């Protein structure tokens with residue numbers, strides 16, 4: 254996906270005015286958060302488990318090269334082919350190569366955010382391969398020609414009515430608003446694709462180094478179809494998804510479904526190791542891994558490495574009051590919400606996503622919810638610091654902060670300036686003591702008044718009181 | 722107990738009443754309260770804007786002004802959270818000052834946290850009567866664990882009936898400079914907060930941070946609600962809600 258993050262402010266205005274999105278976010282936005290709150294108590298020591306999860310991820314990331322090599326040799330030993338892609342374009346190139354080698358015309362896909370990073374569908378189509386999304390949400394978006402607005406619930410911005418219209422148009426069947434009926438309809442259409450696809454493309458929630466396996470966490474069963482029915486299975490995932498051992502996997506599986514959807518365990522949990530072996534009843538004849546960098550190694554060993562712990566559960570966006578207000582599309586690239594505001598500038602360039610690190614109140618809900626304790630607000634602040642270091646903030650903003658702190662370091666000047674300011678604001682407030690228009694704070698008074706101060710600073714009043 | 726009152730720049734400029742309310746509460750708890758006259762701002766605006774240098778200069782100023790105090794108390798979770806949890810980060814690569822900074826951080830408290838957990842006050846002087854709802858401001862709640870403290874203090878007042886609103890711990894949308902940079906998102910978040918406040922049926926929303934108060938009151942008034950009162954917890958507890966400003 255090409256990043257549109259530079260247009261964040263404009264996109265926000267659109268989303269705030271989008272009545273459908275606003276009503277969807279209000280109705281569904283809070284559901285995952287509530288569901289998660291109900292199940293975290295099932296784990297004896299949730300906080301301790303989060304810490305252990307963070308440590309397990311750090312152990313993998315601190316020696317990422319070692320674990321990737323181990324993964325590669327174990328997976329290869331079990332009959333899979335492991336390929337590496339440096340960029341999104343490389344991903345598409347590798348997959349198209351594989352398609353050519355095996356005469357693939359149609360690829361059934363289960364959910365993969367990485368294929369969004371790689372613009373894979375577009376590039377496959379251009380190469381004459383038909384990609385079919387089989388995750389229900391992704392399928393809807395493919396029909397609509399849209400991109401995901403949430404990493405777990407990609408079509409959360411779409412209403413039932415919109416989907417009904419879409420299905421009527423694409424499936425040529427009578428329009429229905431009955432959700433089980435709509436799901437059945439999609440399943441029938443997709444079934445034919447599963448059976449006719451020559452290739453299955455999946456993401457990967459975790460890679461397990463000691464066995465060379467990939468773990469998939471899904472709810473719709475399409476992941477299993479995609480990885481077992483077609484002749485060729487290609488698993489595309491980021492290099493950072495590796496875990497040293499199955500033990501680590503079981504630990505993270507206590508965290509992932511609970512944090513993501515509020516489920517104790519997902520409907521399907523699959524660990525796949527190698528291609529079909531003699532004597533196996535099913536499975537693909539060929540299994541490929543495409544392990545993607547696309548900016549990730551830049552974070553390894555640096556002050557942003559903690560971000561690579563991310564297990565893509567979506568809890569940070571479910572708990573983010575900004576995300577819940579503007580939805581995912583406003584962020585302008587693959588990953589929305591707090592994790593997206595850290596990842597997007599890191600992967601597409603700080604200068605291409607200037608607003609994202611600032612589009613947060615630093616309220617801290619995300620970091621409290623994150624199952625692997627990523628200090629998202631601290632990382633956002635670090636990105637703000639990097640922007641200042643590289644001179645990427647508007648001069649007026651930097652000057653404003655400089656002047657403020659220069660004055661604040663000079664108590665007598667500060668006392669004078671605030672005396673003037675409080676009187677001015679008092680005057681502005683008029684009889685109602687409310688300011689409805691602030692010349693230097695338009696952003697504030699566009700949607701709010703500013704309660705006016707009483708016209709004397711605490712400093713003045715306190716000095717008077719002491720003198721009495 | 723010698724307590725330094727960090728008034729905060731916002732209270733100094735926008736609502737001195739909160740400063741006096743905090744002062745009176747600390748005095749009635751038996752503290753000897755000093756109010757360093759040269760104090761200004763804790764440096765948070767610079768820190769959150771990516772300007773560490775500015776933030777560090779102001780942090781050192783706070784250190785000079787308050788180092789002699791046994792405790793530092795602020796009527797704000799945001800500013801006390803800055804001193805308590807973020808000052809050490811500001812000096813992580815300046816070992817010469819880090820030690821002194823860490824000692825200051827460790828004895829810095831948000832007002833209600835201090836009244837409950839350090840001063841352990843038995844009674845509060847306030848006289849407020851009526852139904853209130855409490856908004857948990859973010860930094861106090863998530864950086865300092867301020868949740869039960871203000872509620873415990875309000876519970877000591879016979880006339881106060883607390884009714885919790887939905888999403889009382891969700892951000893009101895203030896976020897410092899965020900409220901101006903992204904005024905539209907900020908106001909939309911404040912709008913949701915106002916809906917929850919009104920749905921609670923309380924006639925007053927009580928909270929512990931002036932930034933959030935201005936945001937919430939500003940939005941309430943803009944949407945035509947001139948009745949719901951927005952009070953700082955110190956104003957309610959001290960009885961200064963009646964004195965006005």
Ligand code: SF4
Pocket residue numbers: 562563564565566567568569570592619622623624625626627
């Ligand atoms: S940053 Fe944390 S909460 Fe957000 S998606 Fe990643 S693991 Fe989940």
